[in-house]
Amino acid sequence: MAKNRSDERENGLIQQFSITGGDFYHAGHVSTQIKEILKELGIDPNIVRRAAIAAYEAEMNVVMYAQKGLFTLEVTPQKIHFFVEDEGQGIPDIELAMQEGYSTATPEMREMGFGAGMGLPNIKKNSDIFKITSEVGKGTVLDIIIFINQGKNQ
Amino acid sequence: MKLREIKELLAAEVIWGENHLEIEIDTVCASDLMSDVLALGKPGMLLITGLSNVQSVRTADIIEAKAILYVRGKKPDQEGISLAKKKGIPLLATKYLMYQACGLLYQKGLKSVHD
Ligand SMILES: Nc1ncnc2c1ncn2[C@@H]1O[C@H](COP(=O)(O)OP(=O)(O)O)[C@@H](O)[C@H]1O
Ligand SMILES: [Mg+2]
Numbered sequence: 001m002a003k004n005r006s007d008e009r010e011n012g013l014i015q016q017f018s019i020t021g022g023d024f025y026h027a028g029h030v031s032t033q034i035k036e037i038l039k040e041l042g043i044d045p046n047i048v049r050r051a052a053i054a055a056y057e058a059e060m061n062v063v064m065y066a067q068k069g070l071f072t073l074e075v076t077p078q079k080i081h082f083f084v085e086d087e088g089q090g091i092p093d094i095e096l097a098m099q100e101g102y103s104t105a106t107p108e109m110r111e112m113g114f115g116a117g118m119g120l121p122n123i124k125k126n127s128d129i130f131k132i133t134s135e136v137g138k139g140t141v142l143d144i145i146i147f148i149n150q151g152k153n154q
Numbered sequence: 155m156k157l158r159e160i161k162e163l164l165a166a167e168v169i170w171g172e173n174h175l176e177i178e179i180d181t182v183c184a185s186d187l188m189s190d191v192l193a194l195g196k197p198g199m200l201l202i203t204g205l206s207n208v209q210s211v212r213t214a215d216i217i218e219a220k221a222i223l224y225v226r227g228k229k230p231d232q233e234g235i236s237l238a239k240k241k242g243i244p245l246l247a248t249k250y251l252m253y254q255a256c257g258l259l260y261q262k263g264l265k266s267v268h269d
Contacts, residue, residue, distance in 0.1 A: 049218060056216045113189070113191075
């Protein structure tokens with residue numbers, strides 16, 4: 001039985017989306033969908049916007065730097081939780097990658113409007129809790145939490 | 155400033171959204187770097203860009219820009235146009251270069267997202 005949105009708002013929702021590395025054509029598609037879901041749940045528009053920005057930058061990084069990824073969206077009455085796990089090259093120096101302006105993007109990626117080195121810092125800025133772990137040659141995991149009733153919006 | 159006035163000032167073509175030209179614009183963010191737009195953009199702004207792929211429209215939707223103006227004769231691809239229709243984001247295109255388009259709008263008093 002399909003649950004309606006108000007049920008989901010009360011009981012929580014989990015949805016998973018796969019992301020294909022190198023697929024620039026669909027890049028951003030998952031975040032657009034996630035934004036629609038969050039809007040439909042009736043979450044505060046400012047919070048939806050912050051979440052959408054974080055989701056989009058996270059999705060773009062998987063498309064640009066990994067072979068494939070799995071984006072898990074979990075919403076509870078208290079928080080929006082993104083868990084983004086990819087199989088890819090990984091990040092050798094996370095502290096460096098977190099710096100504004102640091103980027104290893106190719107010219108092709110820059111032509112797409114990405115590769116300004118603002119993605120990870122902007123994800124952090126828009127989330128209440130942000131964790132990143134990575135293993136070179138294996139992949140990267142982002143754990144992003146945005147509180148719905150407290151946190152940076154209040 | 156109404157989007158219609160922007161269209162007239164910049165001799166812009168309406169790629170999509172003839173029925174959306176009465177919306178009011180008071181802030182602008184101009185960039186070809188979508189990550190910058192995502193970092194600096196504000197809801198309700200006009201996005202001015204020379205980036206014509208679908209990411210320009212995706213970014214406008216995520217950041218809640220009201221409209222997009224493409225400069226230097228660039229035009230969005232079909233995928234971009236259909237997403238804009240779905241999201242109700244009007245698309246304009248002008249032959250002016252970025253600097254000229256921004257200068258003309260700045261003179262009319264439109265604000266930066268940074269103000
Ligand atoms: N999922 C990922 N897998 C591997 N490397 C990544 C990933 N995400 C980010 N990086 C690395 O961190 C750098 C900075 O990322 P980011 O701040 O998003 O900027 P940009 O994507 O514009 O380069 C990237 O250039 C890349 O080297
Ligand atoms: Mg990035």
